[in-house]
Amino acid sequence: MLGKTANGLFWMYRLLERADCTARLVETGQRIALTRSGTRDDEWRSVLLSAGSFEGFRKYEEDLTKTAAVDWLMRSKDNPSSVLSCISNARQNARMVRTALTPEVWEATNYAYMRVRELLARKLSEREVPPVLDKVRDLASLVQGATHNTMLRNDIYDFTQLGTFLERADNTARILDVKYYVLLPSVAAVGSSLDNVQWDTILRSVSAHGGFRMQHSSAVGPREIARFVILDKQMPRSLAFCARRLRRNLERLRDQYGLVKPSLAMASDLDEFYNVNDIDTIFEFGLHEHTQQTLGEITALGFQIEQDYRFYE
Amino acid sequence: MTEESIFDEMWGRDERLRRPYKRFNDWLEKEDSKTLRAKQREADDLFRLTGITFNVYGRAEAEERLIPFDIVPRIITGREWQRLSRGIEQRVRAINAFLYDIYHRQEIVRAGRIPEEMISNNAAFLPQMLGVNPPGGVYTHIVGIDLVRTGPDQFYVLEDNARTPSGVSYMLENRETMLQMFPELFLKNRVQPVENYPGDLRRSLAACAPSGAADAPVVAVLTPGIFNSAYYEHAFLADQMGVELVEGHDLRIVDGRVAMRTTRGYQPIDVIYRRIDDDFLDPLNFNPESQLGVPGIMDVYRAGRITIANAPGTGIADDKAIYSYMPEIVEFYTGEQPILENVPTWRCSEPDALAYVLDHLSELVVKEVHGSGGYGMLIGPTATKKDLAAFRNKLKARPSNYIAQPTLSLSTVPVFTNRGLAPRHVDLRPYVLVSPGGIRITPGGLTRVALKKGSLVVNSSQGGGTKDTWVLED
Known part of the structure; x- marks a missing residue:
């Protein structure tokens, strides 16, 4: 191609x-x-x-x-x-x-x-x-x-998926970046109507209010929402889900081309992070810091894919 | 030229239905015009959805437009076609022999059949091609011969397209559209298929690969890019052939071969079907300003390591001034009388001819020698006094820039209008593939139709439309 x-x-x-x-x-x-x-x-x-x-x-x-x-x-x-x-x-x-x-x-x-x-x-x-x-x-x-x-599930398809999931990860991370403060435990006044609306906003922004209800029938707080949007492996817009897909598609390209490229290592690191860390670690590290860092990593991964697969030269 | 003298391919000169249209007419009589109007709109929607559009030049913003499609097919019998294809094949052989000769010993000039200055002073002549042997000896891999008809057995060649004939995607899509909209018509009529064209094109191009190329040569289509008026066709052909569609900036010379930048690095190409003009092909050898071509491709070509289709310099064979010599060219190289006639042509470079043309300007069609697409031409009978006067001055200033031809009474084929069928003038461009393995002509071609009543200009850039062209199995 x-x-x-x-x-x-x-x-x-x-x-x-x-x-x-x-x-x-x-x-x-x-x-x-x-x-x-x-x-x-x-x-x-x-x-x-x-x-x-x-x-x-x-x-x-x-x-x-x-x-x-x-x-x-x-x-x-x-x-x-x-x-x-x-x-x-x-x-x-x-x-x-x-x-x-x-x-x-x-x-x-x-x-x-x-x-x-x-x-x-x-x-x-x-x-x-x-x-x-x-x-x-x-x-x-x-x-x-x-x-x-x-x-066909070939390299063409892999590039369509890389585009889709890189953009999606970027989008989810940006929503978190703008709204992270309503998920912080320190300001969470559980049950207050203001916060419910804000949480609802986040879930709707990532088309996940329906999916979230399926998983959580009882009363929930910001910690569950944050976990769902960042770490849930079944939620197609979570950061973890996107990272996994990016890694898989880059692995498929590696197998088809027989070439190991730096972008795969970057996507693997991203995926690994969500494998080993839970939501408490992320809160400890700082939700905002994490989101900022993720946004940076997504941008860098995009540039690396461009170079690895000779988009421009 | 009176209305009665015009030959209609469906109704003849005397309103008697011609045989090839019989089954079509039986079908048509049972259809009501409301359904057909709906079908005509359906056709437009299909074209728009598939994106069969062309970009219009000379507008601030590149605009995509549909070429109007008319649902009434143009029908040719198998017998008529056989004669046409014999004539086309003869002409295409002669064109290739002429090109070889012009870029080698120029026997035809030595024999005094064509004046030397017609070649050496011609802008389409490429001295860089002198002595070059294109792989397989083929110059014009793809040719389009424009034919017009004036009577049941009178066909003329209006123009040869030996550079990059366009429009073949319309031939294919028009048939696709008709098959989808009126499948029943194809059960009642046995129409020869056109859909093998992309496969034939790929095989034909592969057969012209340089010696030493792999068993399955790598073919690519070279386009000027997405803003070119024929971009749709370039993408369509690459897609149908299953080959890459490349632009100049995807290509580079690597280890003495032309290679394309892929996701896995540079991959060499054996055959390049280029849809850009000679002048833009190679900034090192031709126009240094060109951003579209590949620096150094001509050197690879001269070294015999890539096939360029069509070969650079083929324009000398479809130049309008050379056109007038085609009967001599056919005879010189084939030793036969031309099967297809030329339209009588006055070369304004010759003083006697110029005098005649100036005297009869209002009866003639005057064309620029290097013009195309219907631009810069004068149609005497419909021109205003002001146009005639302006052209008279142009002719006197640069006579060698023009040729003139009589206005032929072109045949008509009905088109479907809101008020029923109405006759409109047509031409026909069959497509010819040339390889060392032989010459292949797709039965049919592109019928262009002037949609304005009485108009003779069929060019899509000037408001022309197209029709599906049927060659019947006899």
């Missing part, structure tokens, strides 16, 4: 995952705005921070209102992480790597692009936001479904 193709696949799936994550963050913000009394626009500040685009927003917008935030996250062309930008650029990458994709995946991606462009052609009114978010989620699932059902 061409290095350029590996790069295109990696970014195509990173961007698809990012679109999905951005949509989920908007959904969470929306929900909080609707279920809480009074207008709390600072919630949108934390949504923008979690989406990694608060700085960008500030450059273009004066006031932090809900309308402005939703528009920025969903359809702004100035925001490279907006749903519209991500899907457009994912599709541009898909065109570039067209020969590596099955017709099903290409058509699903192209269809997603055409629909999203239609749906986000104009500013969304309040009542349009929920159905559009649903649709975006459907479209992202369509591409993922086509990928899982039609792609």
Whole structure:
């Protein structure tokens, strides 16, 4: 496979995952705005921070209102992480790597692009936001479904998965980075309604409130939530889950190519960390410090994969 | 030119249904126009979803557009096709022999059949190719011959495309679309298949690999990139052949061979199907500004360690000024009379011809010798006085830049419109593959259709559309 193709696949799936994550963050913000009394626009500040685009927003917008935030996250062309930008650029990458994709995946991606462009052609009114978010989620699932059902499990597939899980790990880590303080034991006033909403926000942001309820029927606190989002091996957006997948895909590349690359050692370290440490160790080390460190490691791993597989030269 | 004189391939000149269209017409009469309109929209949706688009040049933002597809097939009998393919094969053999000769001893010039300055002063002539022997002796691996028809048995070659003929993806996708939308039509008509083209192309290219290449030569398609107007086709062909689609920056010369950067390091290539122009191929040997090519590829080529398809310098054979010599070229190299006729052509470089052209400008089509895509041409009968005057000045200023041809009364084939079927002018581009193993012509080709009533311009960049082209099993 061409290095350029590996790069295109990696970014195509990173961007698809990012679109999905951005949509989920908007959904969470929306929900909080609707279920809480009074207008709390600072919630949108934390949504923008979690989406990694608060700085960008500030450059273009004066006031932090809900309308402005939703528009920025969903359809702004100035925001490279907006749903519209991500899907457009994912599709541009898909065109570039067209020969590596099955017709099903290409058509699903192209269809997603055409629909999203239609749906986000104009500013969304309040009542349009929920159905559009649903649709975006459907479209992202369509591409993922086509990928899982039609792609050969070869190096092409591995690069799609590396893109997906690197972006996902990054996203989960960023949400924790913004919200870590509500999970700290010292400030946990168990049972208070404020904290329940904040915990709920975290779980919803990683699409895990349903899964969490399945595992924990009784009353729970921030420690369980932190463990679930960071360490749970069954939760497809936990840091541990993503690390395991990254390691596995890099191992598969090692086996297919017969080449041992430094990125595998980095992913193995990440995976190993979650194997040997429990949530108490992480709290001891410091939740914030851990999140910061993880974000750094994810970025470094991305750069290393680029180099190892000759994305650019 | 009157309306009555136009030959319609479905209805002849006298509104009597022609035989090849009989079964199609039986089917059509049972369909209501509402269903067909819905089918036409369905076809557009299919094309949009598959992403069969082309990028439009000359716009600030690269815009993707669909080439309009018409659901009425263009039908050719097996007998008609046999004659056409004999003529095409003869012409393609002659073109290859001509190219070999031009880049070696130039016998045709020595014999006085073509003036020396037609070659040496021609921008499409590449002195760098003199004395070079392309692997397998093949210059034009892929050729598209543009044909027009004026009557039941009158076909003319309008143009030879010996550089990088495009449009073959439409031939394939048009058939795919028709198969999907009207499967019943293919049960009633026995249509010769076109879908072997990508496999044939790959085999044909592999058969042209340099000596010393592996048993399964590595083939790649070289594209200028995602913003090129034909990018879709480049990706489509690479995908269908199962080979890599590379850009210049993926390639480098490693140990005297052209190699592509893969996830496991550099891998050598044996055959490169390039979709970039000669000029951009190698910044060290041609245009030094080119970002699209591979520095040093010409040196590897001269050393016989890579096949470039088509060979550099083939443009000399499809140049519009050389075109007028094609009857002589065919005769000179094959010793036979040309089976396919040329459109009579005035070379404006010749004073007598120029005088005639200036006198009859309003009846003629004038083309730039190096133009393509329907740009920079004058269609006398439909031109305004201002256009005619402007072209008169251009002709006087640079006569050798132009050729002129009579306006042929091109055949029509019906297209489906909101008000039923309506005749529109068409041309045909069959695709030809050349390898040491032989010449292979895919039965059919790309039918381009001028969608505007009365228009003769079929180019997609100028509002033309396409049709599926059927060659029947007789």
